[in-house]
Amino acid sequence: MVGIIDFNAGNITSLERALDYLKIPYIRSKNPSELKDCDRFMFPGDGDDAYAMAELKKSGFDVFVREQVAAGKPLLGICVGSQIIFEHSEEGDATCLGLVEGEIKHFYTIEPKMKEDKIKVPHMGWNNISFENGDCPILAGIKNDSDVYFVHSFVICPKDASVVKAYAEYGIKVPSVIQKGNVFACQFHPEKSGVTGLKIIENFCKLGTSC
Helix, strand or coil, rough: CEEEEEECCCHHHHCCCHHHHHHHCCCECHHHHHHHHCCEEEECCCCHHHHHHHHHHCHHHHHHHHHHHCCCEEEEEEHHHHHHCCEEEECCCEEECCCCEEEEEEEHHHCCCHHHCCCCCCEEEEEEEECCCCCHHHCCCCCCCCCEEEEECEEEEEHHHHHHHEEECCCEEEEEEEEEECEECCCCCHHHCCHHHHHHHHHHHCCCCEE
């Protein structure tokens, strides 16, 4: 059973529709105790990293997520969920979950010339992703350079570059799929990325525990 972590962020309904289409059972809850028996978790959402962390702490999901990951259950962070698995975010100077070493920075912090060149932020729309650093189980059956749908202004900056399994090009090299053990993340929205995104979601839902 998939547990959808609801921390009062947007875009969760789109993920529910994708899971319904794939006929994958799930529970969506704002209460950690209602998800304790799930065997994997999805962590979707639009919005602000600092707000997301405040909501997680308020509900107790911050502790819950760390415990479930430590127990070997797979976690998939999507968009904001892909960012707050790291240690720190420049957005709101937020201390995040620390499941993966690294931080989150604005595009213009990483490459100020993007602003001078009038490259628009947020990075919004379809962009292709290129694979690197070996296989990743959630990308099984996906063609290299497939298009997926992005909406974000902040960028994943992992300490260990080997956790990046796919990236996009948008003014800079943008880490787009992350894997560290049983922790996975998509900076883009798989639930809005057509057949490719549905396959990524399906792959995640078929993973064994302790990946």
